[in-house]
Amino acid sequence: VDLGLFAQYVMNGLMLGMMYALVAVGFTLFFGVLDVIKFSHGDVLTVGAFSALATFIGLRAVGVDSNGLQLLAMLIVAIGAMAILGAVIARAFVLPLRSAPALNTLLITLMLGTVLRESVRLFYPDGANPKPFPRLLPTDSISFGNFNLRLDNAIMLAAGVLVIVGLQLLLSKTKLGLAIRAVAQDEETAKTMGINFNLIVLITFAIGSGLAAFAGVMNGLYYNEMNFGIGLYLGVVGFSAAIVGGLGNIYGAILGGFLFAALQTSGSVLLPFASAYKDVFAFGVVIAIMAWRPTGLIPEKLSERV
Amino acid sequence: MAPQQMKAVESILPGAVALALATVYLIVLLRVENQTTILILLAIGIATVVAANWLGWLTPVGRSFGEREDVLGLLSIVAAIVVAGYFHGDHFVLLLLCTVLLYTVATLGLNLQFGYAGVLNFAGASFFGIGAYTAAVLNQHTAIPHLIVLLIGGLVAALIGCLLLLPVLRTRGHYAAVVTIAFALLFKTFLEVNDVLGGPQGLQVRSMNVLGWSFNNNIGIGSLQVSFYASYFVTSLLILIGGFTLVRRLERSWIGLNLDALRLDETAARCFGLNIVRWKVTAFLLGNFLIGIAGTLQGMVVGFVQPNSYTFADSLIFVSILLLGGIGNPWGVVVATLIVVIVPEKLQAIQEYRFLLYAALVMVVLLFRPEGLLPRPVRSYFPGWRS
Numbered sequence: 297v298d299l300g301l302f303a304q305y306v307m308n309g310l311m312l313g314m315m316y317a318l319v320a321v322g323f324t325l326f327f328g329v330l331d332v333i334k335f336s337h338g339d340v341l342t343v344g345a346f347s348a349l350a351t352f353i354g355l356r357a358v359g360v361d362s363n364g365l366q367l368l369a370m371l372i373v374a375i376g377a378m379a380i381l382g383a384v385i386a387r388a389f390v391l392p393l394r395s396a397p398a399l400n401t402l403l404i405t406l407m408l409g410t411v412l413r414e415s416v417r418l419f420y421p422d423g424a425n426p427k428p429f430p431r432l433l434p435t436d437s438i439s440f441g442n443f444n445l446r447l448d449n450a451i452m453l454a455a456g457v458l459v460i461v462g463l464q465l466l467l468s469k470t471k472l473g474l475a476i477r478a479v480a481q482d483e484e485t486a487k488t489m490g491i492n493f494n495l496i497v498l499i500t501f502a503i504g505s506g507l508a509a510f511a512g513v514m515n516g517l518y519y520n521e522m523n524f525g526i527g528l529y530l531g532v533v534g535f536s537a538a539i540v541g542g543l544g545n546i547y548g549a550i551l552g553g554f555l556f557a558a559l560q561t562s563g564s565v566l567l568p569f570a571s572a573y574k575d576v577f578a579f580g581v582v583i584a585i586m587a588w589r590p591t592g593l594i595p596e597k598l599s600e601r602v
Numbered sequence: 603m604a605p606q607q608m609k610a611v612e613s614i615l616p617g618a619v620a621l622a623l624a625t626v627y628l629i630v631l632l633r634v635e636n637q638t639t640i641l642i643l644l645a646i647g648i649a650t651v652v653a654a655n656w657l658g659w660l661t662p663v664g665r666s667f668g669e670r671e672d673v674l675g676l677l678s679i680v681a682a683i684v685v686a687g688y689f690h691g692d693h694f695v696l697l698l699l700c701t702v703l704l705y706t707v708a709t710l711g712l713n714l715q716f717g718y719a720g721v722l723n724f725a726g727a728s729f730f731g732i733g734a735y736t737a738a739v740l741n742q743h744t745a746i747p748h749l750i751v752l753l754i755g756g757l758v759a760a761l762i763g764c765l766l767l768l769p770v771l772r773t774r775g776h777y778a779a780v781v782t783i784a785f786a787l788l789f790k791t792f793l794e795v796n797d798v799l800g801g802p803q804g805l806q807v808r809s810m811n812v813l814g815w816s817f818n819n820n821i822g823i824g825s826l827q828v829s830f831y832a833s834y835f836v837t838s839l840l841i842l843i844g845g846f847t848l849v850r851r852l853e854r855s856w857i858g859l860n861l862d863a864l865r866l867d868e869t870a871a872r873c874f875g876l877n878i879v880r881w882k883v884t885a886f887l888l889g890n891f892l893i894g895i896a897g898t899l900q901g902m903v904v905g906f907v908q909p910n911s912y913t914f915a916d917s918l919i920f921v922s923i924l925l926l927g928g929i930g931n932p933w934g935v936v937v938a939t940l941i942v943v944i945v946p947e948k949l950q951a952i953q954e955y956r957f958l959l960y961a962a963l964v965m966v967v968l969l970f971r972p973e974g975l976l977p978r979p980v981r982s983y984f985p986g987w988r989s
Contacts, residue, residue, distance in 0.1 A: 579788035
């Protein structure tokens with residue numbers, strides 16, 4: 297066993313896991329406050345990543361050359377814009393359908409995702425083809441035998457950890473976090489305690505969508521390429537990661553994200569045919585997980601009043 | 603005429619008139635090439651329907667279709683043949699009509715799963731594609747008669763659907779949706795990386811050949827030249843008639859009643875002793891069988907298959923047709939397929955934007971008219987019976 301190579305795989309798995317976890321946390325947040333699944337979540341990520349790319353091109357045209365400044369502006373624009381988009385989606389399409397059957401929410405967000413995805417494909421210049429994403433982080437690397445630790449990966453991983461810790465602090469230590477948790481636990485009681493339910497829902501959707509934008513930029517920086525279908529892929533994977541951990545449970549979502557990445561990485565290492573079929577394998581794992589644990593490793597309590 | 607006969611004619615009349623008008627409109631729409639004229643025609647069509655609805659003229663039409671479905675169904679077949687007969691030499695229009703018929707069959711299959719049993723399937727295009735790829739492989743490498751290939755295509759689609767049975771049965775709602783979405787994405791990526799099935803370029807499909815009659819030869823009857831697509835049209839129409847009858851009979855029967863019960867309230871249905879698993883499996887497999895047959899013939903009609911024809915977006919087109927037409931109403935499926943398939947083909951400006959437009963359209967439908975254009979009528983236990 298080559299320890300260096302092993303470490304390399306672990307690093308790749310951690311990067312993937314971080315992205316999956318960030319997407320999965322969004323699903324879990326939405327499910328927590330509204331008990332709905334927002335299928336457009338992945339495509340919000342796509343729009344976020346493309347808006348970051350557009351910001352980069354814009355800045356370069358204006359003559360801003362500092363990588364740090366560019367990246368900062370990209371993150372602010374992408375996260376800010378997607379937070380607004382997420383709140384608008386919640387306001388316009390999710391909240392109005394609360395009294396309709398759950399199926400309608402599923403369908404409308406699915407169709408909304410298609411609208412976003414197709415809009416990127418059709419209206420972003422040459423959006424149907426893969427786009428190069430700039431390398432904005434230092435690419436120096438430190439070698440330990442076969443293990444090549446790249447600085448940009450380390451930075452991204454650290455940034456991801458910071459974001460998740462920040463989110464956790466927000467949820468557990470602030471008044472806003474208390475309100476979000478209250479709404480998630482019991483809508484009626486939260487309302488009687490004077491919590492503005494609609495506002496909290498909108499804020500939660502904004503936070504989740506901002507996380508997706510962050511994950512989108514991270515994905516772009518990691519692969520240095522992206523296409524309009526990336527959000528659909530990350531959305532499906534992120535959703536199943538959220539399910540593995542049990543919807544409505546933040547730790548579960550993070551755990552699920554890393555678990556999924558671990559499965560995927562070990563699968564592509566251990567199975568000889570898997571490198572070409574790595575996406576096929578990933579979706580196969582999604583289906584297998586759903587069959588194995590339909591409501592997750594930490595299942596939500598399911599009792600139906602008839 | 604005896605009064606009873608008078609009454610029978612009266613109840614057919616509104617439906618027959620509406621059908622005749624729709625046929626003429628369809629012929630004119632398919633005939634016109636000029637884009638501006640098409641736009642005007644579409645506007646007239648929409649305005650007419652809205653006005654008729656406002657004047658209350660659509661209610662008798664709906665009632666007559668409900669009461670005399672047998673006669674009006676036959677008349678619809680005649681109407682389809684009239685339209686095809688009018689365009690007998692036009693390859694493009696006949697191909698378009700074949701597409702409409704086969705998409706209708708596929709969406710009827712989806713209707714069985716989604717509309718009656720409540721089993722979500724967002725991988726319709728994948729099962730359609732499984733049929734088409736089956737046709738490509740079998741027609742190329744075996745000498746199996748092509749009518750049997752149609753059947754095999756449906757069976758293969760149902761069989762591969764079995765892989766999804768366990769996850770689909772164990773999950774509900776959102777979870778089941780993700781299973782089928784994952785399958786749709788898996789299927790397309792699989793086709794793209796698989797060299798045996800032609801990779802991204804896809805495969806050629808040999809044309810249909812029944813009892814030595816090759817479907818790819820133009821037909822000449824005296825001085826009359828008929829497009830070779832006419833044979834495909836007839837085959838598609840036969841499949842649609844079979845599929846429609848099957849779905850309609852199933853819906854009317856106690857099986858349909860069981861499916862409705864388990865969709866509306868699974869717990870209650872189980873309490874009344876319905877075998878949930880059996881009916882979900884039946885609906886899912888039968889639906890995929892129909893989708894697969896339609897896909898098999900579609901593959902032979904088009905002549906080649908490629909992964910890009912069977913994407914998740916195409917699956918959503920099937921779902922859009924179903925939602926637009928009205929979940930659970932086969933007639934709604936027919937009308938919606940006509941709209942969804944023909945409009946972007948005629949209006950070339952929107953061809954590229956069709957996925958976007960239909961997704962947006964379905965969102966509007968869900969927000970403002972969730973039951974679709976032609977809502978499913980209340981189950982009539984005895985056709986034609988009124989209290």
